[in-house]
Amino acid sequence: MYNKKAVMIGIVILVVLLSSPFWVGLFGTDYKETGVVKPNQEACVENAAFMRAQHMRLLNEWRDQALRNENRTYVAENGKKWEISLQNTCMKCHTNYDGFCQKCHLSNSVSPYCWTCHIIPTEGK
Amino acid sequence: MLEKLLTGPKRYYLWLLFLLCVIGLCALAYCVQVMTGLGVTGMNRDVSWGLYISQFTYFVGVAASAVMLVLPAYFHHYVKFKRMIIFGEFMAVAAVCMCALFIVVDLGQPHRMANVMLHPTPNSVMFYDMIVLIGYLCLNIIIGWVTLEAERLEVAPPKWVKPLVYLSIIWAFSIHTVTAFLYAGIPGRHYWLTAIMAARFLSSAFCSGPAILLLLLFIVRRLTGFDPGRDAIKTLATIIVYAMCINVFFYLLEIFTSFYSNIPGHMEPIIFLFQGHGGHLAWVSYFMWAAVIMAIASLAILIPPQTRTGKYLPHALVMLVLASWIDKGLGLLIGGFTPNMYETFTPYMPTGIEITVALGVYAIGALVLSLLWKIALGIKRDVNNFCD
């Protein structure tokens, strides 16, 4: 192999650079809470862990069920019935858009465009 | 083979630089369109497709026309076409790229484009159009590249290319047929609801595509000295004449059916295109009459064998291309939409931004074509298959 030394050093630098986010994540201490303002209600549609991880997929599923199958009611695992609607169900409790949705989305660098169509509740503004 | 792109005379680099500048400027116009929406175009609630889709339609035809070189060469072993086949195939590649871009710039939500593949819908002609265009692009890239590589190495092309070539011949007919089906299967658009649409598309493609190819090759001949060959030009000119005659004939068939049946809905688009509305000629009427005159003039030059390959051939081809472009690139969409579904008239005229974006797509097509042809010309020169 030509330039063995330079190539090896290059590979090492590349590996370190590519894996750097993991190292920073493992040893870094600058993780901050997003500081979302939780609504007063006790429980969401499903448990908090599920909602935190899956709310966007759940919303997609709700959308398809409601729009395509006319299934506009969701019966949660605990038996509670919910009307399927982002605007009229979710945002009834999650009234604080800036403190809840936006805060978490911003700190996670995601920009969903739900609100180009769905109307943000004016309450609390 | 890519190394052929890196060497060339100064004017080659200047040409590329010029194209890049045009593309950059036109991209700004596209940015305006993306930011403010398709409201910047001349399209409206009644005329919901405009310049973009009509250019898409026209260039599907240009892409399909490569078959007019490939078919005689492979089905009839007409060896004189072999030298310029690669230019037809590479022109098809550039044309399909333009088609894809014209669709993208026409979309209201371009970032959701992948939905067509994520939610495949076999009942939509658009779905098949996507499949056949991607297929045709791949076929032409593979066939063109492999045969050119074989030529460079001065060996016969590998055997597995042949079935692909035969497939590409049938595929070429399919792309333009499916494009015609986009229009011809729609109820309530009188100008499009005609069984002859696909045949008309193919005939107009098979005259205008080879005509564009010949014109571009004449420019290349002047710039580089590459000669497609006297006999090849003669044969291609003959093919163009036949296709143009059939194209005109098919249009006259449409006129007969519309006017002899005397059904108002079928007559209205044609009357509008040629006479305008309410006693005033529409702007498109001037173009349509110009197309009629140019079609007749081009046929007058091309039909007599004495003048067909004479010094007026390029003039005839330019007129033929313009006539077919007006018919398919303007008349088709405006005739279909302007007499609207309330049997009234909604005028359409592309805006400056719309034309600029379309020019940008043209420039990208020219860039792809220039680069591919540069490679092909370099190889042809290396292996002494450049002129007689």
Place this chain on the structure above:
Amino acid sequence: MNTNRRKFLKVAGLSAFALSSGLAGLGTASDACAQLAPGSYGHGDKTAHAKRWAMVIDTRQFKSAEDYKPLIRACHEAHNVPDIPDNKNIKWMWLDSFEHVFPDDMNEHMSQRIKNAVYPLLCNHCTNPPCVRVCPTQATYKMADGIVAMDYHRCIGCRFCMAGCPYGARSFNFYDPRLYLPKPTNPRFPTRMIGVVEKCTFCAERLAQGLMPACVEAAKGKILFGDLEDPESSVRKALAENYSIRRKPNLGTQPGVYYLI
């Protein structure tokens, strides 16, 4: 290149392709049937049901364009439809003359009352909708109850449906609709976004709550809405007792909106 190496690369490439495409196929197949949510889905308790929703408009009871205004206002306010003052505007329900609405039924000597009246237009919710046939993403689709619905989330804005619709029922958002709707009129209903197509939905969201469509409610009995498959329904009775026409019936789309003339 060494033949062995070449062979190896060929086999490796082919198997990688087969594996990835196979996995991709499996992935999409399992996506289609798996449900993410731990709960279950169903219809609402109050939902109004029908096998085939249809509308009968008694145009004889409307005297002028003014009489239709409250219907259009009710519809456009319920659905946050913006008012854009040019030919790129959005229309869910609008008015036009007999000549334009029923071009095939026109003759110049017909009764002045019919000829001079205006008629309301909206999506016909066809039994054989061309817009559904041409949509490349299933963003517009027909539901089991006959309603031709739209999923604005999926629409790519290709406008094939607008070319396909013979009734001009579809509008494209050439502009950002919120520019023309600074304050949405109905906070319970979304607006639309730039670059998607929209149209009347027969108020599927109101039917789900057991309410009649907004225009039907505002018409106070002059528009009937019900199940076309049910011989006892108000629409069937009205059609049995009166002369009715539909727009462009010769196209075979089977519109679900009937006009009593």
